[in-house]
Amino acid sequence: MNHKIPILTVALGLLFAALAMAQPAPERAGGGQEMVARAAVWLQKQPSISAKLRQRVHLFGQELVGTGHYLQMADGRRTLLRFEMSVQVGRQATSLQQVVDGRFLWVRRQLPEQTTVGRVDLRRLKKAISNSAAYPTSEWLAVGGLPYMLEQLAKNFRFEEPQKKRLGELDVYQLEGVWQPQQKSIASNGAGQGSGAAQLPERVTLVVSDKDLFPYQLTFWKTTTDATGRRKSVPLLSVEFFEIQIGAEIDPLQFVFKPTEYEDYTPQYLAKFGVANGSNTRTANTAAPSRQ
Secondary structure, X not given: OOOOOHHHHHHHHHHHHHHHHOOOOOOOOOHHHHHHHHHHHHHHHOOEEEEEEEEEEEEOOEEEEEEEEEEEEEEOOEEEEEEEEEEEEOOEEEEEEEEEOOOEEEEEEEOOOOEEEEEEEHHHHHHHHHOOOOXXXXXXXXXXXXXXXXXXHHHHEEEOOOEEEEEOOEEEEEEEEEXXXXXXXXXXXXXXXXXXXXXXXXXXXXXXXXXXXXXEEEEEEEEEEOXXXXXXXXXXXXXXXXXXXXXXXXXXXXHOOOOOEEEEOHHHHHHHOOOOOOOOOEEEOOOOOOEO
8 A cells, every 4th residue: 555645644643643542641740751741831831932843754664754834822812823744755745734723723735636625623622522531632733732742742651750961052851751551551442453553652752952841852663673583663753843933923824724615624533532423524615953
């Protein structure tokens, strides 16, 4: 099966869906666990965040490198988000764009064969989650961007004591995390058999600033056996952030997305929580990081 085109659009979903299925772990104080949790809180409090990113995906025996941009801005009690990622596979280009305007999550996927646009009703999603026993998570960007990503890491992985490192000319902390036992069991069951289970990460490394704990690098790892029978740890997904700006002015129009035609992705997202099922309906409607 040719996975070259779908791989970009499913990579984050595959790995973070495992986090979405896991129940929140008990609070753990101190050390690496506390540091990751504090980083999530700090990110949520920032008036704005702008960063470029590089993503390396190792899935189904292939490696793809993508580049993109991440924007986050506080708007009263709302968090506005914009995430863009593109990758070139030979002569074919594919891209993923996600925008949270405070009311809806917009998802645009551009593939060689077609371009699709969908919308998720965040109010409906959050209301359904609040009335459900399912854990209230979905794709990390849809419910809070970088702050949410670190929050989920802190809840689902057990982190060791942070280690002081150097990343280029920057002083950083590196944290190693493995699944909380209960969360690993839930994530494994959710991934099922076959390729999903085979691509489930076993551990994570997180590199953060020693000053404000901004996450410079995130890597998910998997242990495999090579042709000689030796076991080795290989990366499944790595994301690097650079040219980072905190508190810089961002044009609010970056978070406006008004397509003339789109699909309703809300049933898909509700199904991820086990609270509803439904099919799509079409609706018509008029290298080290640098800090600045």
